[in-house]
Amino acid sequence: MSWLTEPDEEWDEREAPPRGHRLKMAAAVLAGWLAVSLIVLVGLLRFGDRDSLGKRAGSPAPKATSTATAPTVTAPTAATSRPASPASSPATGAVPAGWVRRAGDEQANCTAHSYGQVQIFFARTPCSGVRRSLLTTERNGRAIVVAASTVTFGSPAQATSYLRLVTSDGTGNVNDLLREGVRYPGSPSKLPGAAFASRQDGPRVLVAEAAFEQGPSDYQDPTLQATARAAVEAG
Structure with missing residues (x-):
């Protein structure tokens, strides 16, 4: 080395x-x-x-959600009621001023409340309903009784057929209330000789017969004829 x-x-x-x-x-x-x-x-x-603990402690608790829906309750509203005016009641029809309604009803079976050929017609062509009224008025110091009916059908064509039949002599009619036993103070036991009037209003046919309560009564009397026309025009 x-x-x-x-x-x-x-x-x-x-x-x-x-x-x-x-x-x-x-x-x-x-x-x-x-x-x-x-x-x-x-x-x-x-x-x-x-x-993490601090965040959980400071966070609000989640709101509980429910799938059940509470039923909606509607508070009943207060119904206002007042006596029906005879001149505007849909169940009884209009009444001319100065007239008095003595009785009235509504029937669904026209066959059971009619007679003659009209009854046969109703058996073949049922009505939707009939409204009947017994009215009184006064003309020239004489009391007049008016028997009125309004028959409603399913169609205007059926109403036209009924009007053609009921306006023919001797074919029958809807029973007036006197015929079925209805009475009021001073009423006759049955309808005397009465003037007749009728008209059609779409599916409805209105018929009225007017007679004097006491004494002679003739269907050709101008006063009775005018009274019957006034009844069907009032409807």
């Missing part, structure tokens, strides 16, 4: 640490890094838990 290389070898032996020593140092550094990382991780997790 030359004197020139010997010092170098001694220098190398002094400066280069043993291999085992280097591994120990690397392991120590790695362990320290892992320890620091673990501490940081734990700290972050704890901080996150506190933050």
Whole structure:
């Protein structure tokens, strides 16, 4: 060995640490890094838990939702009632001024409340209903009784056929209320000789017969004829 290389070898032996020593140092550094990382991780997790708990504590509780729908209750409204005026009551028809309604009804079976060929007609062509009235008025000091009926059909064509029949002599009619036993103070037991009037209003046919309550009564009397016309016009 030359004197020139010997010092170098001694220098190398002094400066280069043993291999085992280097591994120990690397392991120590790695362990320290892992320890620091673990501490940081734990700290972050704890901080996150506190933050999450704080948010849940400060958040309002969610509202409960229900799928059941409460029934809607409508308060009843107060009904206003007043006595029906005879001149405007749909169930009894209009009454001319100064007349008095003595009785009235409505029937669904026209066949059971009619006679003659008219009854046969109703058996073949049923009506929708009939409204009957017994009215009184006075003309020239004489009391007049008026028997009126309004028959309603399912169509105007049926009403026209009925009008053609009921206006023919001797074919019958709807029973007036006197015929079925209705009475009022001073009423006759049956309808005397009476003037006749009729008209059609779409599916309705209005018929009226007017007679004097007492004394002679003739269907050709102009006063009775005018009274019968007034009854059907009032409807």
